[in-house]
Amino acid sequence: MVQQLRQQKLLQALDRARQMSVADVMQQLNVSRDTARRDIVAITEKGLAQRIHGGVQVLNFGSKIPSFQDRLQQFTATKIGLAKTVLPLITAGQYVFIDVSTTLLKLTQLLTQQVTVYTHSLDNAISLATNPAITLHVLGGELNQMNRFMAGPETLAALRHVQFDQVIVGAVTVTATGIYFSDEADAAVKRQALAQTAQGVLVCEHRKFGQVARFQGGTLAQLQVVVTDEPLRPTERAWFKPTTTFMTLTGGLQDD
Template sequence: MKVISKGGHAMQPRERQQQLLKQLAQQQQMSVADVMTALTVSRDTARRDIVAVTEQGLAQRIHGGVQVLNFAVDIPSYQDRLRQFSQLKTALAKLVLPTIQPGQYVFLDVATTLLKLTQLITQKCTIYTHSLDNAISLATNPAVTVELLGGTLNQKNRFFGGPTTLEAVQTVAFDQVIVGAATVTANGLFYSDRDDAAVKRQALSQTTQGILVCEHRKFGQAARYCGGQLTQIQLVITDEPLTHTEQRWFPKTTEFRHLTEDDYDQH
């Protein structure tokens, strides 16, 4: 697959990598899928270009993509995350969709990938969520009964938390709990907000089917508040395959699924 410049000629690697850096300066972070789309190249070519710019010290490689040098260490806000990795998140949402079975009672976390998922659900089910955006997205879906777990609204990240939310969660035995993560380490799932972490922690304690959905780049980073143990996760869905070390963090019975090039082609 060749990239054609505005002048009509096929871009050489150096020219293509300069284009990548220009795009990266605007987006701050890009997944492999984003690079593929921006440069109209194959996955292998995107990976080679990422390696090239990082080895030259022009960018920093991360799990599943690349970011500008000295990228802020703070976890991006929810609205910032909505603008990142849109193709990736849609592909992940499509991979999660078949896990929801008709008639199930499902807890759906605050996560941009899971917001994408709410737009795809057609099976009759009951969705419990503390996400204001998830509830709004599902409000006009006739197949879904929506249970919004109210409480104190976090206006920045648009979720409900606090004692009222926890009390509501405690009344339900969920068929499955689908969560995202700000970061994942061998010690568990971590988040930037204490109230948000508490809701996930409670929900995971009330199911036998915990599902983690997140980008591979989030593995090994650091965040403050633990929202669940890896022993509570039965299925992990990521964009890139986990390393053998990362897989060993989970119980031997945990199943792992990741995106393939065909999943991106179906986008």
């Protein structure tokens, strides 16, 4: 494929996804990592897109946080890869909290281990409802129709007396002070769950590090494992405890 046609195809894909990692560009165009990066540079230098760490996004991306259904269409290859990376951490007999997240929805579709799952995600519940290996607890509460999760006092009350083996969460953004979300009631559910486990697992794309959101759902000290699509910068890794395990799509365990 000639360069001009390849870049047109990239721009069309970017218009649908809004944001793409280098790996996404490689898969979409069927090109090498070097070619993907050259095409990203080319379209950003023409002012047609905005380059970010590890990928590219449409201009003015982030003026509002996309809905759950919009996010479900983005980063499909990356989400599946992240879900497959997390899957081996879950072992038979565990009690696991699984957060509302498009990546973690992919995780629920892959589960075959006999585990007990608690979730406030409507889509996670639907995904797991017919899985015979799963003992499912759907947390009640008021339904957020746009982002398809339950939250509120009833949700927190249902969580309060459960000690989890693992709490697996996503994030809208990650900063040096914690993981953040766009909805206050949703953030409260994460805080409650992370307070009741010895193993907090964060799963998100590296692009979410250093962005801005309003409501804290947990501290970085509560996270024992961090799973990202690409390695974090040294400054970002320094936000976490020295004992934190880092895992990536590009290299498994992230070395120091």
